[in-house]
Amino acid sequence: MSYTANAPLLPRSDTSWFTEWRRTLDWGLVAGAFLLAGIGMMMSLAAGPTAANKLGYDTYYFVYRQVSFASFGLLLMMATSMLSRAWARRIAVLMFFGAILLMTAILGFGHEVNGAQSWFRFGGASMQPSEVAKPTLLVLCGWLLSQRERYPQGPWAIVTFVFFAVTLGLFLLQPDVGGAALLSFAFVTAFFVSGLPKRWIAIFAAGGAVLAVSLYQLVPNVKRRVDTIFNPTSDLDRYQIDKTLEAISRGGLFGQGPGEGLVKAQIPEAHTDFIFAVMAEEYGLVAILVLMGIYALMAIRGFRAASRIEDGFARTAASGLFALFALQAIINIGVNLAIVPPTGLPLPFISYGGSSMAGMGLTLGFALALVRGEGTRSRGQYG
Template identity: 40%
Template sequence: MSNLTFARTDTSILGRWWWTVDRWLLATVFLLVIVGMILLMAAGPAAADRIHADPFMFVRKQFFTMPFALALMLGVSMLSPLAVRKVGLIGFAITLLLLVVAPALGSEIKGSTRWLYIGGVSIQPSEFAKPCFAVVSGWVFSARHTSPGFPGYRIAVVLWLTLVGLLIIQPDLGQSMLVTAMWAAQFFLAGLHLFWVALLVAITLCGAVGAYFILPHVQKRVDSFLNPEGADTYQIQKAMQAFRDGGLFGRGPGEGTVKAALPDSHTDFIFAVAGEEFGMLVCLLVVGLFAFLVIRGMSRVMEENNLFVIIATGGLLVQFGTQAMVNMASSLHLMPTKGMTLPFISYGGSSIMGLGLGMGFILALTRKRWSSAIGETS
């Protein structure tokens, strides 16, 4: 059917895109979106009922936002690596400005000022800053190798400290740790010396310890994880009950009961809804989709000889995979809760749009070069 749609010699924008984009990555993203919509239809009404809203409020908003996120992803995926760098740089500059003004002009929700209202729309700048930072830092790291004398490492450190500092001010320790993990992976891909590895590990440990003693909500989450008997672990207990009740095959679509008592069932703990209603087998399928996407992306980019493409894509994939792992591990009580969404599955407008931008970057950077694509046999 695809051969009837686009011939390999089709030089139109869509034709070139179709034969160069990784359709396995594209299909995996759409599968995650479908899974997310099904799970949100299961968890959304219960979450809306708790705040006395229209039962399908969250579902309707997600269905409205998702086409824009997918359109953004597909549009960005058609860019060249040079255009990706430009978009990433412009996006990073804009989101840095928004992060600067967020503490003063933003809305406080659960003790953090992470959201800005622009034109009546709530925006979380950090969700867009993450993929843009991955592209910009990949550019800076690669320039260090392609342009002798360019202070790429120093600039990368300054950019990282600036972004992490603005995130901690909000405060948003989860996002700052996610950005740090991504940036560290890029530093490694750029040829990080063992001395800097040790220094980075030491700084990260000191930052984690400092956050524990300085930020009360971080201390509360860590204490709840280490000593659940003496802390408020209501959501974790409910999530674990959901997994136990679901068993291997689940209780069936719409038959879950724990979601009615789980405040963040449509966001941070949507994986628990999957466990109760669809069982462990579907949970393993979701894990497999995330793992396949990261592994496929890594294997694809390792065929590249463009250092910017390797470092930027590697960082984006680490960011995507780590976010998914943290969300699922938190739901399973394998680590302290972080308040992080499950990519393309959890409810959240800024999260979905930011993920669409990041996945668009990945698809654009992992596209085959046109000359090699038309040289392949059908």
């Protein structure tokens, strides 16, 4: 019996850029991102109408916008993944300096949301430039740290730290402490992967501890959020945390059923930062374990691909980017489980938000571009 393909097969001799991109792209990571975005759009149907009715919007206002945001984020991810490593570096550097300029301007002209002046607002639209600064800084730092191999006498580690310190300072001036913490953890991951001495990690840890204590003592909003978790007997308002935990406990093993959640109407920001609790209430423990499994598998696959790369720049930057993706998911889930103070960080590809969706699209897009090639080809029976 003969078999005729429905579509023309691309021969091995085809060396066009599209064929090479298709062959070397990690389609497992791409599938994971699309799956997460699909779950996010499904959860927008669960939490979006309630949030829209509270604000007096059309019932499906957030649903329609989430579809457009997710589509844009995925398109941005796929377009960025087509870049060569050299072009990924060049574009990331340009975007980083543009984001830094906007983050500087935002201190004087930005719009304040939940105590942080992190947004530009244009009519009904808004933009958060810090979402672009995070992944592009990691690409820039990966390149700077890799220059030690070519020019070992240069002060590459110090220059890298200066860029990080400037960016961190702009985060703290907003203040966006959650974003600053996330960026710091991802930066330390890239620093460690680059092969710098462990004493640098010790210095970062000591400096981070001093900064954390200082912020707790000097910034009332930070102190209040930390105390709501680690000092539950205080007189602070724990309404949001209590309602989130109530939603998760009501979900049980298999949930209340699609659209049957009741506590979501009482949770502030249920469609953004606390979408995880809505999912737990309506779909139960099994569903959120599957969701966490998707994040874990994507992170493991990403770090595994990055570890195979011989090029120091691509290995360091990709490790930082995958850390950024994984840590943001961990922190958001930790907030929903009341084991991490509220940070304002959305759940990657799930929470509502255009800036966060674009930021995640860039993060995975740059990572996919950097791990293409030897980083994604299988080695042996088990890859």
